[in-house]
Amino acid sequence: MTQTMTDIRHPAWHPIASSEDLPFRHVYHGQLLGQEFAVWRADDGNVNVWENRCLHRGVRLSIGLNEGAELKCQYHGWRYANRSAGCTYIPAHPADAPARRITNRTFPAVESLGLVWSAMGDVTPFAPPLPEGNWMPLRPLPVNARPGAVLAALTAAREAESDVESLPPLGARLVLTGVDGRAAVFFVQPVDSGRAVIRGVVEAESWDDQLSLLRLFNERLSTLRRQVEAEMALEEAPEPLVPVYEPVSLELATMPDLRFGRQAKLRVRVARKWQAGADVTGLELAALEGHLPTFQPGAHLDLFLPNGLIRQYSITNGPGELLSYTVGVKREPDSRGGSVAIADELREGDVVAISEPRNNFPLRRDATRTILIAGGIGITPLLAMAKTLASSRLPFELHVFARSPEHVAFPEALDKLGESVVPHIGLDPAGTAAEIEQLVSGYGFARHLYVCGPGPMLDLVRRRTAEAGWPEEAVHFEYFKNVNEIDLSSTFTVELARSALTLAIPSGKSILEVMRENGVDAPSSCEQGACGTCLTTVLEGIPDHQDVYLNDTERRSNSCMMTCVSRAKSDRLVLDI
Amino acid sequence: MITLYDFELSGNCYKLRLMMSILGVRYDIVPVDFYPGREHKSDWFLKLNPFGELPVLVDDGLVLRDSQAILVYLARKYDTTGKWFPVDDPALTAEIEIWHDFANRITGTASAARLTITMNYDFDLEKAQSGAHQLFRTMDEHLWFAEREGREWLCKADHPTTADIACFPYTALSEEGGISRQDYPAIRRWLDRVRRIEGFTAMSGVFPASRAREAS
Numbered sequence: 001m002t003q004t005m006t007d008i009r010h011p012a013w014h015p016i017a018s019s020e021d022l023p024f025r026h027v028y029h030g031q032l033l034g035q036e037f038a039v040w041r042a043d044d045g046n047v048n049v050w051e052n053r054c055l056h057r058g059v060r061l062s063i064g065l066n067e068g069a070e071l072k073c074q075y076h077g078w079r080y081a082n083r084s085a086g087c088t089y090i091p092a093h094p095a096d097a098p099a100r101r102i103t104n105r106t107f108p109a110v111e112s113l114g115l116v117w118s119a120m121g122d123v124t125p126f127a128p129p130l131p132e133g134n135w136m137p138l139r140p141l142p143v144n145a146r147p148g149a150v151l152a153a154l155t156a157a158r159e160a161e162s163d164v165e166s167l168p169p170l171g172a173r174l175v176l177t178g179v180d181g182r183a184a185v186f187f188v189q190p191v192d193s194g195r196a197v198i199r200g201v202v203e204a205e206s207w208d209d210q211l212s213l214l215r216l217f218n219e220r221l222s223t224l225r226r227q228v229e230a231e232m233a234l235e236e237a238p239e240p241l242v243p244v245y246e247p248v249s250l251e252l253a254t255m256p257d258l259r260f261g262r263q264a265k266l267r268v269r270v271a272r273k274w275q276a277g278a279d280v281t282g283l284e285l286a287a288l289e290g291h292l293p294t295f296q297p298g299a300h301l302d303l304f305l306p307n308g309l310i311r312q313y314s315i316t317n318g319p320g321e322l323l324s325y326t327v328g329v330k331r332e333p334d335s336r337g338g339s340v341a342i343a344d345e346l347r348e349g350d351v352v353a354i355s356e357p358r359n360n361f362p363l364r365r366d367a368t369r370t371i372l373i374a375g376g377i378g379i380t381p382l383l384a385m386a387k388t389l390a391s392s393r394l395p396f397e398l399h400v401f402a403r404s405p406e407h408v409a410f411p412e413a414l415d416k417l418g419e420s421v422v423p424h425i426g427l428d429p430a431g432t433a434a435e436i437e438q439l440v441s442g443y444g445f446a447r448h449l450y451v452c453g454p455g456p457m458l459d460l461v462r463r464r465t466a467e468a469g470w471p472e473e474a475v476h477f478e479y480f481k482n483v484n485e486i487d488l489s490s491t492f493t494v495e496l497a498r499s500a501l502t503l504a505i506p507s508g509k510s511i512l513e514v515m516r517e518n519g520v521d522a523p524s525s526c527e528q529g530a531c532g533t534c535l536t537t538v539l540e541g542i543p544d545h546q547d548v549y550l551n552d553t554e555r556r557s558n559s560c561m562m563t564c565v566s567r568a569k570s571d572r573l574v575l576d577i
Numbered sequence: 578m579i580t581l582y583d584f585e586l587s588g589n590c591y592k593l594r595l596m597m598s599i600l601g602v603r604y605d606i607v608p609v610d611f612y613p614g615r616e617h618k619s620d621w622f623l624k625l626n627p628f629g630e631l632p633v634l635v636d637d638g639l640v641l642r643d644s645q646a647i648l649v650y651l652a653r654k655y656d657t658t659g660k661w662f663p664v665d666d667p668a669l670t671a672e673i674e675i676w677h678d679f680a681n682r683i684t685g686t687a688s689a690a691r692l693t694i695t696m697n698y699d700f701d702l703e704k705a706q707s708g709a710h711q712l713f714r715t716m717d718e719h720l721w722f723a724e725r726e727g728r729e730w731l732c733k734a735d736h737p738t739t740a741d742i743a744c745f746p747y748t749a750l751s752e753e754g755g756i757s758r759q760d761y762p763a764i765r766r767w768l769d770r771v772r773r774i775e776g777f778t779a780m781s782g783v784f785p786a787s788r789a790r791e792a793s
Binding site: 211 | 718721726766769786787788789
């Protein structure tokens with residue numbers, strides 16, 4: 001039952017490691033059919049099998065750092081998320097969220113019989129080649145020989161013909177002489193055309209002394225290896241296999257869909273709905289299958305409600321948590337109906353639509369100290385940031401301002417962050433102002449501050465940090481909503497430089513609306529000047545800023561604007577659209 | 578005061594920097610231009626070590642050569658725990674010596690391959706590489722069964738010894754000599770453990786490990 005080379009290229013599941021090869025915070029170096037793998041177990045137990053190559057400079061990720069929820073390349077520190085292999089952070093661009101398309105190639109991973117199995121190409125779903133049981137993996141034995149020759153040598157080493165049962169692919173249940181006549185099952189992992197690993201399993205319960213059994217098999221297989229390698233030395237070495245580099249998916253290879261206005265791209269199931277705080281509903285939105293797209297701390301999503309409303313919620317997850325997104329919704333009876341619809345109508349088990357995550361509030365990971373200030377439901381993006389900083393053991397403090405202890409949302413998640421969380425409970429405006437003044441009093445080099453909360457609180461933090469000498473670029477803020485009165489009365493002309501289109505903007509309509517009426521789409525999310533999604537480069541003219549996203553320096557620069565609310569002070573604006 | 582005659586890219590010099598970093602011993606460095614200057618064969622250096630080999634360590638006038646011998650000296654003189662080179666258990670002491678010898682064999686193969694590729698030395702590359710693979714097969718098997726017996730280090734002790742320090746550098750640098758460690762998963766795990774020893778220091782080509790934290 002020798003196998004030819006064409007057989008081993010046939011798509012099939014092969015063992016690529018033992019489960020015990022993936023201890024805590026380790027990266028295993030694997031290979032199947034010429035394709036190298038970086039294999040690592042995240043702290044949540046998930047096994048990742050990735051192409052062994054950083055997308056940046058091609059360095060092997062198997063020498064990278066397993067940080068528990070992200071794998072960090074040893075060379076320039078690019079980080080990739082557990083499950084999706086999407087890039088979450090590029091140290092050379094600390095203030096930017098990496099593009100969604102920077103996603104490494106992943107391979108399937110299944111743990112069964114104490115082994116890790118993977119496959120290349122189109123394979124049928126994994127089915128265990130043996131009944132589940134108390135299988136104990138033997139010491140894997142790499143052999144420098146053709147996989148087919150290794151299997152042939154293994155089956156030739158059997159004691160009795162009747163005991164041999166071949167198992168697909170490259171597997172055999174057989175008895176090896178000198179091992180107490182017990183059956184063992186061996187799989188030959190085709191590493192390359194001239195390299196293989198013998199991976200054996202035996203039923204552990206039937207043996208008293210596991211260690212001497214493991215040694216016995218190891219000796220027996222080592223002898224076999226010597227014979228096979230001696231024979232192979234007489235043959236000409238086969239050409240190494242060239243891994244199949246499949247083209248990346250269309251979604252990752254092409255420019256994003258130009259129609260990326262507010263699109264309900266994803267369907268998720270409400271896996272859990274609970275009281276996450278006195279006036280906060282927690283929602284766990286789970287993937288219908290597989291995992292959800294990569295996000296970075298600070299990211300938000302659009303939730304499309306059954307009543308037609310679209311609302312933005314920050315993702316509170318820690319790094320590498322992609323089976324579901326957890327968001328917090330504050331119940332506001334006087335709102336326009338979004339929070340009430342969620343609190344009263346949405347039920348566990350409902351399927352709802354969301355956008356892909358978008359990050360206009362990215363977290364730097366190069367600060368000497370990070371100060372996070374949360375007011376009320378403003379905790380949500382900062383919770384994701386705190387979890388990320390804690391996971392990398394970066395110094396931070398999370399200040400939580402709330403009306404009462406019961407109003408602190410997500411208390412269980414905050415408990416896990418330990419002493420980095422500082423509650424400020426039940427303060428009046430004067431008390432809050434005094435606390436904030438103290439918090440921002442000590443600006444030091446490379447400190448960064450992130451604040452999310454009600455408008456007056458943000459205004460206060462921005463004022464106080466400016467007075468305390470914080471540079472504007474070190475103070476990052478996210479408003480829930482635009483606190484400005486929008487003045488839509490002006491009329492002006494907008495030239496879209498790249499679209500070669502000139503549009504007249506009448507009073508009462510936004511630039512974004514007029515653009516869409518004329519067939520030019522652009523990304524947007526909140527459409528009220530708070531989230532930053534429609535940020536556009538201004539090439540000429542003076543914008544009339546009405547948003548709460550840009551800081552004062554950005555406003556004064558006249559080089560960017562929010563097309564959903566901002567207008568023009570000059571007669572004409574030229575935009576890079 | 579200790580003075581180390583050192584070449585930054587030498588694994589055997591790094592061995593001593595690593596040991597002294599772990600033991601918290603302060604030392605001065607005199608750089609010796611091993612490549613391309615061949616300063617280790619210069620008259621002034623030959624007076625220090627007639628073999629013309631790095632490293633040399635001078636402690637208060639005492640001149641020492643041979644990296645394994647110096648490891649023993651440092652451990653016996655500066656390690657207050659007595660664990661890095663224990664002398665009260667003859668079997669353990671002998672076992673450490675066996676791995677010191679093994680370290681020399683790694684130098685003779687893996688380091689020779691690295692010198693050929695990175696510093697234009699004229700060794701038989703194929704022979705050096707296959708010799709290193711033979712050693713690594715032995716070492717991987719040893720470490721795999723050590724893990725099964727609940728041990729993390731090369732010798733039968735619940736703590737690392739100079740044996741681990743002696744074998745670490747040229748194993749960790751083997752890929753610069755074209756010797757992949759893909760087939761030696763137990764060695765790769767042991768390399769992670771060594772890199773997590775408190776006081777560990779890196780060198781060019783030897784990277785730090787991620788933080789090990791207890792899984793909660």
